[in-house]
Amino acid sequence: MNRPQPVEKMIDIIKKLPGVGPKMAERLSYHILKMPQGEVERLIDSIQKARQTMKYCSACFNLSESDPCPICSDTAREHNIICVVETPQDLIAVSKVKDYKGLYFVLGGALSPLDAVGPDDIRIDKLLKRLKSSKITEVILATDTDSKGETTALYLAEIIKPIGITVTRLGYGLPVGGDIEYADELTISRAILGRKEM
Amino acid sequence: MNRPQPVEKMIDIIKKLPGVGPKMAERLSYHILKMPQGEVERLIDSIQKARQTMKYCSACFNLSESDPCPICSDTAREHNIICVVETPQDLIAVSKVKDYKGLYFVLGGALSPLDAVGPDDIRIDKLLKRLKSSKITEVILATDTDSKGETTALYLAEIIKPIGITVTRLGYGLPVGGDIEYADELTISRAILGRKEM
Numbered sequence: 001m002n003r004p005q006p007v008e009k010m011i012d013i014i015k016k017l018p019g020v021g022p023k024m025a026e027r028l029s030y031h032i033l034k035m036p037q038g039e040v041e042r043l044i045d046s047i048q049k050a051r052q053t054m055k056y057c058s059a060c061f062n063l064s065e066s067d068p069c070p071i072c073s074d075t076a077r078e079h080n081i082i083c084v085v086e087t088p089q090d091l092i093a094v095s096k097v098k099d100y101k102g103l104y105f106v107l108g109g110a111l112s113p114l115d116a117v118g119p120d121d122i123r124i125d126k127l128l129k130r131l132k133s134s135k136i137t138e139v140i141l142a143t144d145t146d147s148k149g150e151t152t153a154l155y156l157a158e159i160i161k162p163i164g165i166t167v168t169r170l171g172y173g174l175p176v177g178g179d180i181e182y183a184d185e186l187t188i189s190r191a192i193l194g195r196k197e198m
Numbered sequence: 199m200n201r202p203q204p205v206e207k208m209i210d211i212i213k214k215l216p217g218v219g220p221k222m223a224e225r226l227s228y229h230i231l232k233m234p235q236g237e238v239e240r241l242i243d244s245i246q247k248a249r250q251t252m253k254y255c256s257a258c259f260n261l262s263e264s265d266p267c268p269i270c271s272d273t274a275r276e277h278n279i280i281c282v283v284e285t286p287q288d289l290i291a292v293s294k295v296k297d298y299k300g301l302y303f304v305l306g307g308a309l310s311p312l313d314a315v316g317p318d319d320i321r322i323d324k325l326l327k328r329l330k331s332s333k334i335t336e337v338i339l340a341t342d343t344d345s346k347g348e349t350t351a352l353y354l355a356e357i358i359k360p361i362g363i364t365v366t367r368l369g370y371g372l373p374v375g376g377d378i379e380y381a382d383e384l385t386i387s388r389a390i391l392g393r394k395e396m
Contacts, residue, residue: 001293006248013244046211050204095199
């Protein structure tokens with residue numbers, strides 16, 4: 001006997017989620033079939049509500065309930081300095097550091113020749129447009145410190161410096177090969193204080 | 199900055215799924231926010247459809263699109279022998295073995311005093327009722343070979359034997375401490391052929 005078709009289909013779809021293998025997808029599917037109806041509704045509701053209410057800020061491409069997002073529309077922040085991160089999760093990690101009062105820009109990924117992710121696949125054009133149309137004087141590159149993030153930082157430094165904007169890279173304290181999202185606040189704080197011009 | 203509330207809520211709900219920690223829940227949530235709308239709809243549809251169409255067979259408590267399920271309503275099968283498993287996943291693993299032509303019964307778990315799972319929390323009463331009301335002559339206990347499954351098998355043997363039904367346990371070939379669901383077909387086949395009376 002094979003699995004009933006509706007279960008098979010649910011497993012097939014769930015196993016495509018990142019970090020979910022076939023066995024995990026099967027476990028999750030059978031768990032969902034056993035859950036009380038109210039819990040399943042809450043799960044689906046939370047997904048639908050998040051999808052409906054969250055949008056990308058048209059200035060920084062952070063996920064936000066409003067456009068522009070609260071950070072971009074905050075006039076008390078320093079609007080001449082911008083911190084470039086790969087993902088909204090990275091932005092939240094950096095924003096926990098009280099020392100930084102500037103703006104952000106979310107690239108939506110990192111350059112990765114092996115995965116066929118080139119400059120057109122992340123928001124490099126939009127970043128350049130933003131830099132040229134505003135009074136930004138410094139760009140802090142806070143991409144991950146793995147090879148993709150480093151490649152992205154080098155690439156960005158190369159194309160931003162000719163515009164006449166200071167380009168810095170988070171430096172002090174960040175462990176090499178790591179993921180910014182998982183770094184602790186103190187490490188990120190030191191990295192911001194110890195940033196170096198590229 | 200904290201995560202926006204709708205994202206926070208989605209993460210909170212997803213991290214309660216089995217085998218999903220906080221970091222995995224965050225990764226899944228941000229992935230779902232980035233997915234094309236059509237893919238999200240397919241994910242939700244597959245869950246809702248599986249929930250709507252799958253029901254428990256009232257005879258064996260297997261998950262099925264019909265009640266009774268195709269196995270219980272198959273008159274070509276041997277209706278005097280019943281194989282007791284813990285979960286619908288275990289049933290599918292055993293049913294891949296062509297040698298076995300009998301029926302099944304899904305307990306819905308295993309006895310586990312440490313987790314406060316007692317005889318009333320799995321379908322032992324329903325199994326006994328089924329055994330007493332039908333012409334079953336042999337019960338094959340195919341619970342897992344870990345301590346919970348062994349405890350359940352010993353408990354079931356003790357209460358079924360007095361009814362005058364032969365009780366056997368999958369024996370040959372099953373690795374001790376393992377999970378039936380992950381066993382290969384040949385191992386399960388040998389275990390059925392080498393089953394021993396308890």
